[in-house]
Amino acid sequence: MVTKNKKIFGLIGYPVKHSLSAYMHNAAFEYLGLQAHYELFEVPPPQLEDFFKNINTNNIYGLNVTIPHKESVMKFVELDFDSTHIQHIRAINTILNKNGKLIGYNTDIGGFSLDLLEKFNPQHKTVALFGAGGAARAVVYALYKLKAKEIYVYDINREKLGSLLEMMKKIDSSYPIFGVNSVSDLDIKQKDLLINATPVGMKETDPCLIDESMIHKNIFIYDLIYNPKETRLLKLAKQVKARYSNGLGMLLYQGILAFKLFTGREAPEEVMKEALWSHL
């Protein structure tokens, strides 16, 4: 890989080896003939500070951010104050290095919205959500903007759940979002949309958070996980003949939005899509 004289972009996370982001961004750079390269930076949390100290010497112009750094990178960046409510969402998945000034953005919100809308319109619909971490914060804000009727959230981490509810309180205290204590309290049978924004399902050995008796065939199930393509949750959706989607489309659209921020150019959508689909 020759990266000399090329602008460096990349993904920071821990781990990141499984990521498909490099395929789509490098395919797009190549297609547009840009002198740029996208790399995967596996950065353990204790090394995050050093990574950011060396960002300019390492010729890094832009980053995507994934687990577990989406919230911890906040202290290294200024926020994109053109984006409404980003100061409350406090989850960054894209960073742009503008002449040494690091600006943080969230393209997961737009990525999730664009992909979901192609498949299911959440307007006036009731939602059950697993997870209250970085991705869930983007998902909840997207659902709020898309006028979902109400959201019920379950997370094993009470602190993150509290923080997510607090976020929405600051954005719009009248918005109906509720934290629940267990999966059964989500009362999924009464919901129109079920979303998984936890990492449960990424590993072969992971359990499914629900069983067949908890869902109905008219629900739409969206799992943010895209690798594996079909989690146990999605297999269950298929089994009951419910409509469903994995998170590959969200990955594509958040990448397209990030590419535009990185380069100022329209992203070649088909090229990026083909790169993603062919590597999964």
Ligand code: NAP
């Ligand atoms: P995160 O910040 O770590 O949040 C995940 C949350 O799920 C945490 O609060 C975690 O609690 C909780 N959790 C873990 N196991 C649980 C269980 N059994 N029941 C209920 N809650 C549980 O991670 P994230 O960044 O939000 O990412 C979540 C998932 O979304 C990942 O699989 C990621 O790959 C995916 N994602 C996909 C896209 C895409 O483009 N498709 C974009 C972003 C994220 P603890 O912190 O206590 O473990």
